[in-house]
Amino acid sequence: GDSVTQMEGPVTLSEEAFLTINCTYTATGYPSLFWYVQYPGEGLQLLLKATKADDKGSNKGFEATYRKETTSFHLEKGSVQVSDSAVYFCAPRAGSYQLTFGKGTKLSVIP
Amino acid sequence: GAGVSQSPRYKVAKRGQDVALRCDPISGHVSLFWYQQALGQGPEFLTYFQNEAQLDKSGLPSDRFFAERPEGSVSTLKIQRTQQEDSAVYLCASSLSSYTGELFFGEGSRLTVL
Numbered sequence: 296g297d298s299v300t301q302m303e304g305p306v307t308l309s310e311e312a313f314l315t316i317n318c319t320y321t322a323t324g325y326p327s328l329f330w331y332v333q334y335p336g337e338g339l340q341l342l343l344k345a346t347k348a349d350d351k352g353s354n355k356g357f358e359a360t361y362r363k364e365t366t367s368f369h370l371e372k373g374s375v376q377v378s379d380s381a382v383y384f385c386a387p388r389a390g391s392y393q394l395t396f397g398k399g400t401k402l403s404v405i406p
Numbered sequence: 407g408a409g410v411s412q413s414p415r416y417k418v419a420k421r422g423q424d425v426a427l428r429c430d431p432i433s434g435h436v437s438l439f440w441y442q443q444a445l446g447q448g449p450e451f452l453t454y455f456q457n458e459a460q461l462d463k464s465g466l467p468s469d470r471f472f473a474e475r476p477e478g479s480v481s482t483l484k485i486q487r488t489q490q491e492d493s494a495v496y497l498c499a500s501s502l503s504s505y506t507g508e509l510f511f512g513e514g515s516r517l518t519v520l
Contacts, residue, residue, distance in 0.1 A: 299448075331511075338410070338511040339449070339497065384448050392437065393462070394509065396448030 297322040301385050301397035308375055308404050316370040316400045318359075318385035326387040328352075328361055328368040329394065333382045342370075342383070375404045408432075410512035412498050418518045419488045427483045427515045431500030438481050439509060440473055441497040449497055455481060488519045 302317040320326070330342040330352070343352035348363035357372045368385060385397040411430040419425050431438050437456055441449035442465075451465040457478040466473070470488075475481040485492055495516045499509035 336513075338513040339499075339509075340511065341508050344508070386448075392439075392454060393451055396441075396450070398446070398448045 297326075297387060297389050297393075297395040299385050299387060299395055299397035301383075301400050303398075303400070304382075305401040305403060308402070310377055310404055310406050311374045312404075314370070314372040314375045314379075314402070316383055316385075316402070318368045318370065318397060320366050320368065320385070320387045320395075322366075322387045322389035322395070324389050326389040328359070329386045329388065330357070330359055330368070330370050331384045331386055331396070333384070333399070335381070339384065375402070377404045377406055380404050410498055410500055410510050412496075412512035412515050414515060415513065416516050416518075418520065420520055421489060422487050424484065424486045425488055425517060427485075427496050427498075427517070429481045429483070429498030429500075429512060431479065431481070431498070432510055433479075434502070435500035435510070436478075436503055437501045438475060439499045439501075440481070440483050441499065442467075443495040443497055443514070445494075452483070452496075485517070488517075490519050493517055493519045 299320045327346045329344045331339045332342045343354040345352040345361040351360045359370045382399045382401045384399045386394040413428045440452040443449045453473045454462040455475040470486045472484045495514040497514045499511045
């Protein structure tokens with residue numbers, strides 16, 4: 296079945312540091328790829344997505360590029376803020392509807 | 407409402423009790439999903455509805471778990487004879503259609519079975 300491997304956390308960075316959270320996946324067919332974020336005390340929300348190879352999803356300064364050849368969708372941000380502290384989930388969607396979530400990577404940004 | 411609403415937010419049950427968790431999706435959203443999130447893990451798919459039809463229940467862990475959406479809006483996840491391993495956060499999500507991929511999640515119902 297489909298699976299996702301995410302970089303293990305927790306990740307602790309200083310404000311304005313560069314962030315990379317690695318994500319690789321296995322999926323049948325040609326999946327769409329998503330990053331979801333869960334801020335403390337809130338529900339999961341979509342951060343960004345990409346639906347075909349070489350697409351770049353971006354939002355709130357975060358970016359991820361769909362790399363079909365390496366089956367990866369790494370999340371990056373050039374300068375993190377304290378408000379980015381959250382848990383980040385990579386999730387491919389193969390087939391018509393079912394998302395498969397990774398275990399999540401907890402990010403803590405310190406001032 | 408403005409978002410997906412779940413109740414109760416917290417539920418403590420004694421082992422063997424039945425529980426019911428409610429989900430109010432965003433108005434007009436056709437698709438509704440239930441996920442189970444154990445501590446420190448990602449959400450795992452339980453079941454999927456399109457309107458009132460339950461199209462996929464392959465993720466339900468046992469026949470003690472039952473979900474319904476009788477009028478195509480509100481959904482209830484019922485767990486009978488709860489066990490300690492059922493302790494988790496149960497997440498509900500809805501979307502305009504199953505093909506958009508953007509799910510809108512509620513804050514979840516945290517179930518603790520003693």
